Amino acid sequence: MKYLFVVQGEGRGHFTQALSLKSMLEKNGHEVVAVLVGCSAKRTLPDFFTRKIENEVIQFQSPNFLPTPKGKQSPLIISILYNVLLLPVYISSLLTIRRAIKTYEPDVVVNFYELMCGATYGIFNPKPPMINVAHQYYFLTPDFRYTGENKKQFRLLNFYSRLTALNAYKILALSFRRENSLYYGNITIVPPLLREEVLRKEITSGDYIHGYMLNSGYAKELAAWSTENPDQPLHFFWDKKNVQKTESLTPALTMHQLSDILFLEKMAGCKAYATTGGFESVCEAMYMQKPVLMVPTHIEQECNVIDAISSGAGVAANEFDLDLLLGFVPQYTRSQEFRSWTQNAESFFLFELTRLEYEESNIFATL
Template identity: 25%
Template sequence: MKIIYGVAGHGNGHITRSTYVINFLEKNGCKVKILTYGQGIKYLNIVKKDADYHDISGFDIIYKDGVVRNYRTFYEFLKRLPLNTTKQFIYFFKMLYQYKPDLVLSDFEPFSQIFAKTVGVPLINIDNNITVNILKEIPDETSFTEKYFTQLVINLFERKANYHFILSFADKFIDLPKESKYKVIIVPPIIRREVIEIAKEKEDGDFILIYQTSKSLIEKINELTKSFPEVKFVSYGLDLEERKNLKKENFSRENFLKDLSKCKGVITNGGFTLISESIYLKKPIFSVPIKGQYEQRVNSFLVEKMGYGKSSLDFSTNDFKIFLRNIEDYKKNLKNYIQDENKIFESKLLKIISKIEPGSLNRFYETIFITVIPVIQLNLLKFFFAKIFPIYKKQIKRLRNII
């Protein structure tokens, strides 16, 4: 079976779990072509050098001083939109006529979803992002743009799929949509093979593991660690000031996973991947989400609601005291979390794939594209340069002045 797998390229979370799924599919006889960009390509060049991938360009999140800049993100998206759209449009036909996929999978990557919906190929979405829009309870936004910009992006990037796998460690807080035409399946988060293996050697150590990458947080983390001289810390990702209770480590995937499996707790942001892996390893979490990124606020909120750790909007010493005081309670709650590697997800995915007939690409769509698209393309280009482009340039200038 030939599969196209679209993967969001901002951050490492999407490509990390997708690589696991891709390897699983290939072991089961599938041929997979990956569509990704940015961090996705960097990760594949290190971890999966034999991957068959194509750089499609795509949406990225802009940060400044450790805060998501929503207007700047939107501005950069608009600025690159014409070129990205043209490149994707050309590759659209290449996939249609040369590769002819039987199935499309997507991890929060819109181009692959649009392709599937347009040509009538079965679509399976696999992600956690949609959770933001279907929770029974939600955290308060710290700003209007934080929440609604995130929801807007999710609504733009998510097409209704034949099957939608929602990855969640807090399924009891998900309010499932009543739409019956599309199958929604909640499964535990996808865990990397390395984490599954290291879990066999996990133990409760005497130190708190810190993983943060934003340089703007150095001063706050230094202050936090100084306020608790009796607590041992091991830090990855930042150039912190070493002292008796703080050890700084250069990043190494192998060493980081070893420390993750042997720590007594984790200080991190609200990223879904590390939170999920910490929960899998039964490690209490002190989560400080990146400001302006509402999805991280939601993940952090769910950690606290499930009793797996403490959420904090800042590196508050009072919040960290609460975390340390309740750390044994968090461990008890984590013991009740059951996940048998990725077996539930794997079995459900294989069952779905077994129902799909290879060669199911709708020939009606092919015929339509061969005859009609060249005419439509020429007229769209004419309309764009005559009507849209002047307005587009004006809006870009206006946004630049705002930023």
């Protein structure tokens, strides 16, 4: 079968999920004929993705969370209003996606949580079925309980998720754990999509803290903490523009541009991991059995964190409180459940992406 990928370009997770799924499909005789990525002026396309995807990447403009001037929290309402002003640009993006589908004639379009792809299907409803893949769809199921205070933003997030899945044939909701029921209407609970490099990585325990930040504004906090704790090595990754591949903000704090190989090497050898709450890297840390500090930057990551904590991943804070993380390290309990669940991903995805004959139903009928 032939597949066309449409990937949301915010953060790192959707990129690595696309790489993992492409590898699974090709290993089993299928073909990814085209890859489209929704980008914004605030982000750059990671080099590891363009190098490993081995397809020409077609980019188009897409809505993204808008960082504050400090580069930290991402206010959802302001982001929505900002993106409304760019509607003429986004109309062009819809036409780009529609044209690519007509040109490459895929059997299936796989949408990694890209709003413009959902809108394309909502407006034009192209012939190939669209299958959506993301952890965010798990929040639409009864298994997830939002315990935070931003209930209005949580409802907006779920509304956004529905928009990405307009006229979707089926939805695959990535989950930290196997639930009692795997099916909710057209939503199926599936394991995380981790790459072979993660599954095969040799795990050690070093003396440094590894980290990733979606927004660069937290770097000043890290530098201040590092100055007060000069004996604790720190290796953090970011996607900040116009900086060197490696920068030393303090003698103990090294900032790295996103690098596929180096990121996993640092993850496999660290004693703990700190991140801004993205799903994918938390999964990688859980698979490698590393305690995690999570600092959510918007409602989507807040939900990730709530879910991850309930799965035993680690602790959460409003800032990069590395003292909290270091205090949690002795309390962390390693578990094999997540590793076993994740190792079944290939069979789940091959089954769901190639079984297209069942009767379509209302996506959200049971939710």
